[in-house]
Amino acid sequence: MSMYSASMQHRSFVWQISAVCFFLGLLLAAATVTASKVTGTSRTGFIYNPESNNTVKPDKDKKMETLQEEIQKLRADKTALEKAASTKTDVSKTLNQELQETKLYAGLSEVAGPGAVVTLTDSKKDRLIGVDPQSYLIHDRDIRDVVNELRAAGAEAIVVNGQRITGSSSIRCAGPIILINQEEMANPFTIQAIGDPDKLVSALNIKNGVLDQIRTFGPDMARSEKKTQLRLPAYAGSTHIKYAKPVAPKTTSGNDESK
């Protein structure tokens, strides 16, 4: 008892502890502020967002956009001319029909019809410790899987974020962004497909299927819905073929060989 009361009588240590408590307060505030920075939404900070980052290269994007619009307009004009030219004879009519079918198959014409829309977004849930943070993001692989599944389910035309998927399309990762037909895309991703809506949606939502696997790390990461009417743009990229040459039919003249 004497030890206790003696110590409490001279209380110089109280002031020293209070002073050090000040520094502890600094330290605690620093720790909490910095820790909240880590657990906060900083993940989206490094993702290239075309909307928020318009100042970086607006000229190039604008130019690209107008050029692509021009390509689409010219191709539509071409189709109209083909149609006009084909009215004369049966042969040309048949040829044009075949040409339009090929163009439809190649994704070179604007199409409309029933289908499904899939939306893939990065998870907004807080990351769990021990889980790879990459699991909470949408990757190029996820989009490829969905496109693949849609094709397997009989989708006749597929568009990802406005880019028509054709036989020469590519979907690949480029760090924080995804390149679709060499165009830079960022979260979220909207995948539209024309086909049998019921078939498309049920194929996507098979248990342990594509969307189910993506939803493991956030139920709102993948959504799908049926649409009665969709309008999908034509492929606006280059159709230039440099190296592949069609094998010449047997009855060709010497003209091709001299080239």
Add this chain to the structure above:
Amino acid sequence: MKLWVPPLASALAGLVGGMIVFTKLKWQIPADYAPYLSVAALAGLDTIFGGVRAGIEGRFQNDIFASGFLLNTVLAALLAALGDRIGVNLALVAVLVMGSRVFINLSLIRRYVLNKRAMERSKQLEESAAAITSAATALSQKTETGSSL
């Protein structure tokens, strides 16, 4: 007023003051250092509780306290950083040791404060008992003298 209220109030005032000053300064610390800072803060907390306990036990030494605060925080942060470099989570070691010490010190402080209260109460009881006995003796003496009269 209770004996432990002013020291607690001043310590809390220091803590809150430090937090306010930090938020006002708007220092930016890279997010990579977050785990080290947390471990350092825990080490600081451990030193504070150790200091309070030493103060109550009457063996508080300011040089040991101040150097302990500085060195413990720095050492805990460095240990966590070293652990990250060599792939062993040494931050856990610091958390375990400091955390258990905080609990031990806190329980001892609680015991001292509660003992003190119990002692005060028993002292009061003794005093009132002594007063009663003295009153009783005085009364009995009075009655004795009264009866003799």
